[in-house]
Amino acid sequence: MKRVGVIGGGQLAWMMGDAAKKLGVKLVVQTPSSDDPAVAIAQDAVFAKVDDAISTGILAQKTDVITFENEFVNLDSLSVVENQGVCFRPRLAALTPLLDKYNQRCYLKDLGLPVPRFFAVEQPENLQSQIEDLGFPVVLKSRRHGYDGQGTFIIQDLADLQQKLNLHITNNDISQSQFLIEEFVPFERELAIIAARSVEGEVVTYPVVETQQEEQVCRRVIAPADITPNQAAEIEAIAHTLLNSLQVVGVFGIELFLTAAGKILVNEIAPRTHNSGHFSLDACETSQFEQHLRVVCGLPLGNPALHSASAVMVNLLGYEISKSDYQNQRQKLAEIPQAFVHWYGKTESRPGRKLGHVTVLVDHQNRDVISTIAQTIESIWYPTRKFPY
Template sequence: MSIKRVGVIGGGQLAWMMATAAEKLDIELVVQTPHHDDPAVAIASETIFAPVDDATATATLATRCNVVTFENEFVDLKALAPLADRGVCFRPSLQVLSPLLDKYHQRCYLQQIGLPVPKFATLEDAAPYQFPLVLKSRRHGYDGQGTFIVSDADTLQQIVASASIDTFLVEEFVPFVEELAIIAARSPNGEIVTYPVVETQQKNQVCHRVIAPAEISTEVATQIQEIAHKLLNSLQAVGIFGIELFLLSDRQVLVNEIAPRTHNSGHFTLDACECSQFEQHLRAVCDLPLGNAALRAPAAVMVNLLGYEDAENDYLVKRQQLAALPNAYVYWYDKKTSRLGRKLGHVTVLLDSTKAVEKVAQQVESIWYAQL
């Protein structure tokens, strides 16, 4: 094929945001996604309409591209294994994904390679329980779904009894002072590039803001960069990874979760960095030289535009108001329906310093959440 073609399993906003980078790099995207109105359908050179865990559809996808990558973790590794055995190039590989998709297995792997993590156990092994605790579904939990902060035994029993899943991870409740994240990429030849460490501000386990760079010491930043290097090298990973962390009051850092894909905490890179996380991911999986991850501005704040009502609305007036803010970049994922907590878009504002973050973030949120 004269043009490099990348297959993407998943057609949400993460795949959609690869479009500009793909065009820049002369790459065509072939997307496997279930719905005709999924965001990435609009930018794909070709779309295979099928669930992301449909291995038969992925076999077809693989015949139409040079390499297959992932937009989300809702995949069936066992079903994909025969394709890998037949030579389909998955990046990251199935071996890299294997210890990461189940949160309990992920914790075990991180502990095994010597990275600091909160105390954890399976639901069965954690008894007697120390409250408060954090209860997480071992698979498919994201944006607050499948994650519960539990204060007592009765609440724990109610959650487990009413849940549609039967496998949980239990972990200690960590009294962190900040939640941090780092985006890191690794190429097939072992080159690693890390982005500036950011602070993430969450509500109900959903990210509302990302502040770049995080106001942390050089020592803490170095510690986090070393964690990223150790993780990616231990995995022999290829592609971009989002690493979420807790910063404790004694400046200790614990690894919270790993996402083997582009990540919400890296959306600021689209406008605030020389090379975005989406371009970096495509560079890595296509075995191109990795790009410059440096900030193009002294600071930036990214604010997620979350659904606050059940509606069919494109919120055009609000988007125009947000776009009129100085140095603001608005991304709208073109989802047809809004519901509480759904990620509909985001806004990144470039700043002269992190001192202006709170004021600007409040300004964005006052526009977005105002009832017109």
């Protein structure tokens, strides 16, 4: 039996559980708390923060290969473990250009991939002249550890920018060099693609999807996206270029913008399985989670094709502070035809927290009907309010 260590014990690791059983893989997770979702499906666990490299050494003793559920790791510390002969997939060198979002932007630009204009916040006295080249509004981003909209701010003017920077410096004792600024892209739609690359260098891609965000958190994913064949081919080529350049062994999520003029821009790279690929659990021949374990274990890649005409995935976000398991709402969601409810088993709800998701398979691609399905799910889940915060 192949033993796979997973750094991180959240829902992404939890969703590897069924695939691990199918493939005969033993999962061991490194995660801070026994309450974390993946502990329930793992055969063993190392209880430690994900950036604790000493504990990762213990994880290595229990496993044949180590992979990642999230990117909140200390690469310098982990490199000591890797130099001791531990196999990481993806290897640390593939993660190095990506974990800092400014470095990620530079890497993508150097590859010739289309990205928004950007610069690092390093010298405050130069901010005004640099921003004049972009024009307001602009996007301010934390270079590390931002996710689900955290650490990302839409800035309307210079005073707003200075106030935001000063607030973060005061509250968190961090320097301005930990931010980047990029142009605000008035996109028509947000898109994403999941791609996997094997040990042998074979790359497969999942259907391009449309992601719908509210308050900078993903609310819905529609597969496949309503785009032209040329746009789909361009996005697939971006995925191939990126994964081959990095020599990745693993699954990556790539988020993109589609402008009104039909231009594709790369937004961000997630060096792991991704929320935009959750639909694959129920709608594809091989889910992104099974694909990831296949890649990590050196098994042949699976077929990523849809086995329904389309699918819609809706995130179940917390909208209150509660310890409820929302059983009544989950039962109603399960009664929707061709619906699959995935509940992550988290012990506490709070506004914006991802508690689960629902995927509905649809035997056509009528966007009005798909939109109605999503609205039905949200009317059941959010009975008294439109937004989760």
